[in-house]
Amino acid sequence: MFWRLWLGKSVSSFGTYVTLLGLQVLVLRTLHGGAQDVGWLNSIRWAPYLILGLYAGALVDRRRRQPLMVGTDLACVVSIGVIPVTWALGMLSLPVLLVIVVLYSSAALFNDAASMAFLPRLIARQDLQRAHARLDGSDAVAQTAGPAIAGVLINVLGAPLAILVDAASYLYSAAMMASLRGAEPGPEVVSRARLHTEIREGVRWIYRGAPLRWLAIGTHGWFAANAILGVAVPTFALRTLHLSVPQFGIAAALAGAGAVLGATISTAVGHRLGTGGAVIAAHTLTTFCVVVMAIAGVGNEAWAATSVLGAGQACHGLAMGLSNSHEMSYRQALTADHLQARTNTTMRAMNRAVIVVVAPVAGVLMTGAGTRVSLLVAAVIFGAVAVGLYVSPFRAARV
Secondary structure, X not given: OHHHHHHHHHHHHHHHHHHHHHHHHHHHHHOOOOHHHHHHHHXXXXXXXXXXXXXXXXXXXXXXHHHHHHHHHHHHHHHHHHHHHHHHOOOOOHHHHHHHHHHHHHHHHHHHHHHHHHHHHHOOHHHHHHHHHHHHHHHHHHHHHHHHHHHHHHHHHOHHHHOHHHHHHHHHXXXXXXXXXXXXXXXXXXXXXXXXXXXXHHHHHHHOOHHHHHHHXXXXXXXXXXXXXXXXXXXHHHHHOOOOHHHHHXXXXXXXXXXXXXXXXXXXXXXXXXXXXXXHHHHHHHHHHHHHHHOOOOOOOHHHHHHHHHHHHHHHHHHHHHHHHHHHHHHHHHOOHHHHHHHHHHHHHHHHHHHHHHHHHHHHHHHHHOHHHHHHHHHHHHHHHHHXXXXXXXXXXXX
C-alpha cells in the first residue's frame, strides 16, 4: 500500500510548490508588498508549528493516523480555496492572507504529523531510507515542475487562481489516503491528563538522548539559514535582479531538478559515507551553493542572472535531496512507534519556530544590508552547521 501513500503525497507536493511560488508573487506583485512582507508571510506560515506543534505530536500519537491524514487533506482544500474567493470579492489583503495561511498551515501540521508517524507502520525499519528517498525523489520532481508550471499559470490566470491547483492536489491526496484501509491498529486509550507528560517525554527523547541531540541542533541551524533564503531568494530575483515571474519560476524549478538527482544518489552515498557523512557532505555543498546564488547578476543580463541563480538553486536542491532521507530514516529508525508523531512533530515544531523568529529578522537584514549580504550570511550559517556536525558524534552515525 506504500504506492498509494507515495502517489497521494507526490501529487500534493506538486500543488504545494505551485502555492509557494503563488503566495510569494501574490505578496510582491498582486498586493504590492516588499521583502518585509515576504518575511511575515514565511514566518506566519510556520507559526502553527511553534504554537501547536508539541501538542499535535502528542495528540496524533493517541489516535489512528489514517483518518487524520484524510481529514487534514480536506481541511487544506477548504483553506486554500478561500484565497481566490476573497480575491474575487475584493477582500484579499495581506492581513487576510496571513489569517488564511495560518489556517492552511495548521491543517498541514497535523497532516505532516500523521503521515510521518504512519510511514513506519507501512515500511520495515531497513526499508525506511529507500522509502524516504522515493518520497524525496517525487517531491523533487514536483519541486521542479511546480514552480515552472506555476510561473506560466500565474502569467495566464494570476496568482490567486493558480493557487487552486493546490486545492485540487489535496483533494486527490485525500482520496488516496482514504484508500489505505486496515494498515494500522486502533488507537490506544490514553488519559487526557497525561498530555503534558507525553509532550515532555517526546522533548526529552530528542534533546536529552545522545542519538538525536546533535542532529536536532544542527537541523535548527540549517533551518535558520534556510529561513534567510526563503525571504532573500524571491526578493533577490524579483526586485534586485528584476527577473520576470517565468524566469524566477525556471530558476526555482532547477532546485527540484537538483533534488531529483540528490534523492536518486542518496542511498549509494549513504552506503559509502554513512548516514552522518552523507548529511555533513550535503550541508557543506549547500554552503557553496548559496555563494553561487549571491554572485548572480554581477555584470550579467537577465537570462545570464537566471542561469547563475538557477545553478545555485540546483546545487541547493541536490544537497537537500541527498540529506533529507538520511535524516528522516535515522530519526525514525531510532524511535519507538508510540513516540513517532511526537518525535517528528517536536523536531518540526522547533525547526519551524526557528523560521518564525528568523524570517522577519531576515526581512530587516535585507532592508538594511541588501539581499547579497543576506545570502552570504546564510552561507556562513550553513557552513557552521556542517562543521558542528563534523566535530560531533553524529559524524559516525549509520542506519
